[in-house]
Amino acid sequence: MATTNRQATTLALAHALSAAERGLAVFPLSRTKLPALRSPHRDDPAAPPCHGECGRFGHGVYDAATDPARIRDLFAAAPWATGYGIACGLPPHHLVGVDLDTKSGTDASAALRELALRHLFTIPDTVVVLTPSGGRHLWLSGPPDVVVPNSAGRLAPGIDIRGAGGYLVGPGSRTDHGEYTTVPGTAHLAPAPCPPELLRLLLPPPRTHHPTPQSTPQASGAHGQGLVQFVLGAHAGQRNTRLFWAACRAYENGIGPDLVAPLVDAAVNTGLSEREARATIASAARMSGHRP
Template identity: 65%
Template sequence: MATTAQHTTTLALAHALSAAESGFPVIPLSPGKLPALRSPHRNEPGGDVHPCRGECGLPGHGVHDATTDPAAVRALFAAAPWATGYGIACGRAPHQLIGIDLDVTPTTAGATAAATEAGATGVSTSAASTATDPTPDSVVALQQLAFQHLFTLPETVVVLTPSGGRHIWLSGPAGVTVPNSAGRLAPGIDVRGAGGYLVGPGSVTARGAYRLAPGSAGLTPAACPRALLRLLTPPERGRHAGPGGHRGRPAQGHGLVQFVLAAHAGQRNTRLFWAACRAYEHGFGDSLAPTLVDAAVRTGLTEREARATIASAARLTAGPA
């Protein structure tokens, strides 16, 4: 067993070094897809959401540790011999990587896998769909967005996930910040941008391996279509502020809290995560977090569970390094 684990880590390092050589900043990941190195500030006030992003000089700052330097990559993996995969930082030069994560539900996982094999780099999956194996909702949603906003996805890198989903890699223009989001673009579509990361192909997780889709080998991320880029970069917050600038925030925060309070058993954690993501995306996550924790506890979650979920939302929607 130890030999197998060591082999998996060695392969992960090899894949990570190859990605770094191609200009993709990388970090080691645990089997749970989280950064393998724990925060050096975990016992300090702030814990997982400590403001330090590596300025202290110690490893363990998640995506902010990402590097293309081979010696630094080896050092990170040497400090995390349990790593079985690697993450690729998005929004960083030279590729300015943007990840379009098409998620699936268990009932459509088989459909996505078949669709990906048939046409992984396109939006259309009609050739892979049948009456008994429907196209996943996230793919349908992306098809609708492409039709409504008149764009076509170019041939680009696509990574197949163990759950049957796929990650579409695109390149953004320098100087444009694409934020992370979960379900904002459409249900089942998450976006990985500045401050986020994608699990790299060749990684092994608790759920299985990530691998390049057929035809992706040798490709680099294609430029993101302008129409899609506009959807990924919301207007500046000031344009949506009501009279008095930020005075619209409390009402919005109140709605998110009510959304959490209305959760039933089986949806409490999901609703809390969604609400926290929206709050952090709009810049008031930290101030609303205590109220969200209180609301989640009232629905039946423990305080520890609530804080962990909100910390995950904070990490997902973190700003650029």
């Protein structure tokens, strides 16, 4: 059994290093598909949120790397790992995973085809990974200035989306239920660009703003300050997501142009560059139907 485990770990590491060569950030997974390394802060419930800033391993998707030396160190620290995760939302691919499940009792592939017909987009040729349960993972590439959130069943029953802060189980991984494999003829492909019509469906739906007689400049100012505080509370790994969400709400509520500077300042305060912040806000303006 020990020899078998070592072989599985060696194979998983080889597949992980191969994925990293394609620009995909990876980290080790256990047979349960969960991160193989436990949090170093698990015995300290009062510890502040940490996404790897402490420098130790055990932060799940935030451990993901493309550097071969770091990947080998991660697997050396988790000799029981039999698979690897691929972090979504990171450059250069800004990977978006479309997980077509079979456990819900619905035909998720048919649901995706129906969405494609209804919203007039074509599902592109791209990397497709078969799961042990018979499901499929489609790999798509998102725009660099758009943060796609994770979701489960929001697009349609049985369709889960893996975006920023999420991960996909990489092909070649072994789990308690079997092995993840690439569909023949797709392994050599790069993740195809996500169709714009599908991308709009993956983003949080805009809220319709209904002005009321009680709306006042003071109320709008309070709302704007709340959005700024929401951005200021972001940690590494969620800064772009929070900024994009706040900017969308600002434009939907008619205070977007006035809130650009405060939102940029808040984002820079959390660690984003001014260029990143302005690009994210401009993307939110476009998605909300406004000119940035």
